[in-house]
Amino acid sequence: MSYDTHRTWYYQIVGRNIHLWQLVDSGRTDTVSGYKIFLPGEVYSKTLVYPDESITDGLRFEGTAFIKPFVTVDPNELDSGSNPTLNEPSPVDETSHVNLSRMQSLAVVDYIKAMIADSNGNLDVKEYYMKEFWQKVSDHANNRRKTSLSSVSSPFAIR
Amino acid sequence: MTIQEIMERAGTKDTTLVIAWIKDAVNLIQSNQNDNVTTWKENIVDGTREYAFPANLIKLRNISILDTGDNKYKKIKRLLNDPTITEDTDPE
Numbered sequence A: 001m002s003y004d005t006h007r008t009w010y011y012q013i014v015g016r017n018i019h020l021w022q023l024v025d026s027g028r029t030d031t032v033s034g035y036k037i038f039l040p041g042e043v044y045s046k047t048l049v050y051p052d053e054s055i056t057d058g059l060r061f062e063g064t065a066f067i068k069p070f071v072t073v074d075p076n077e078l079d080s081g082s083n084p085t086l087n088e089p090s091p092v093d094e095t096s097h098v099n100l101s102r103m104q105s106l107a108v109v110d111y112i113k114a115m116i117a118d119s120n121g122n123l124d125v126k127e128y129y130m131k132e133f134w135q136k137v138s139d140h141a142n143n144r145r146k147t148s149l150s151s152v153s154s155p156f157a158i159r
Numbered sequence B: 001m002t003i004q005e006i007m008e009r010a011g012t013k014d015t016t017l018v019i020a021w022i023k024d025a026v027n028l029i030q031s032n033q034n035d036n037v038t039t040w041k042e043n044i045v046d047g048t049r050e051y052a053f054p055a056n057l058i059k060l061r062n063i064s065i066l067d068t069g070d071n072k073y074k075k076i077k078r079l080l081n082d083p084t085i086t087e088d089t090d091p092e
Helices: A102-119 A123-142 B003-010 B015-032
Strands: A009-014 A017-026 A029-032 A035-038 A045-049 A055-065 B037-044 B050-052 B057-067 B072-075
Touching (some): A102 A123
Antiparallel strands (some): A017 A045, A017 B050, A055 B037
């Protein structure tokens, strides 16, 4: 049975894989009257070992993913007051919708203009549109964050 | 916004190329923002250390292990250095 997994398990990124390690107390042990005891005089330390047990659905990755880049309906319009059901079109054609917000879709337009400029060798124009792309992408992110700035004015400030 | 609308705004008629560029742009957005976050679960096998990243993962946020004691996933830490291996039954 796994317990305190946030303290006893570690991972390491190795290329396309991760390596899982479990932290265990090591040292030579013996069982006396049903109790496991460390033998005196032995080196006792914490050691990383391969996973020591099988756990169904035990490993969970969380991250961003390439999921449904194109959908059949506009993802930014409500469907009778509810969020729309998004299905992937098959095949993807010109009538398919991009599964992004309006602002991100406008950013994609800038990205495509940048790529067209890149293919034509207009690097200045490409840089301009890439800047516009990132500007719109960050605008979209900022639209979901509410931040406030406050500063203290000095008692002798001119008001 | 439809692909056709994007093509009209960008002033191009090459649908295949535009679809490829849209995929690239979506990948760029997902690489830099936590816009479409999801989870994947995998079985842990006794004695197996190596597990592959999900194929469609773009940006990793965290990795958790199921604590079967209280049935909750708990985030685990990443090892910054290679561990000292004294006994490796499956050297690669």
